[in-house]
Amino acid sequence: MDQQEQMRCYFCGGEVVARQITHFRQTPQGTAEFRGVPCEVCLVCGEKYFSPETVRRMEELSTMPAHEYVQLPAYDYV
Numbered sequence: 001m002d003q004q005e006q007m008r009c010y011f012c013g014g015e016v017v018a019r020q021i022t023h024f025r026q027t028p029q030g031t032a033e034f035r036g037v038p039c040e041v042c043l044v045c046g047e048k049y050f051s052p053e054t055v056r057r058m059e060e061l062s063t064m065p066a067h068e069y070v071q072l073p074a075y076d077y078v
Ligand SMILES: [Zn+2]
Pocket: 009, 010, 011, 012, 013, 014, 042, 043, 044, 045, 046, 047
C-alpha cells in the first residue's frame, strides 16, 4: 500500500494508527467475531475505521461457514 497522509480521527482529531483487531459485527447469522481484522484505530477515543475493502471482505466471510464457533459471554441486565 502507498504511503498515506497521516489520518486523523473524524470524531476527536486524535492520532489514528493501523492495528489488527478482533471485531464483533452483526451478520445475518447473528453477532460474529472477526479476528485479525486490519483496522485504523484512534488512540484517543478508540473509534475504529475500516476500509471499504475490509468491510466487503467481512461481509463476504459472513456468508461462509465460520472457521470456529465460540460461545460469547452473555449477561442479563436485571
Ligand atoms: Zn478519536
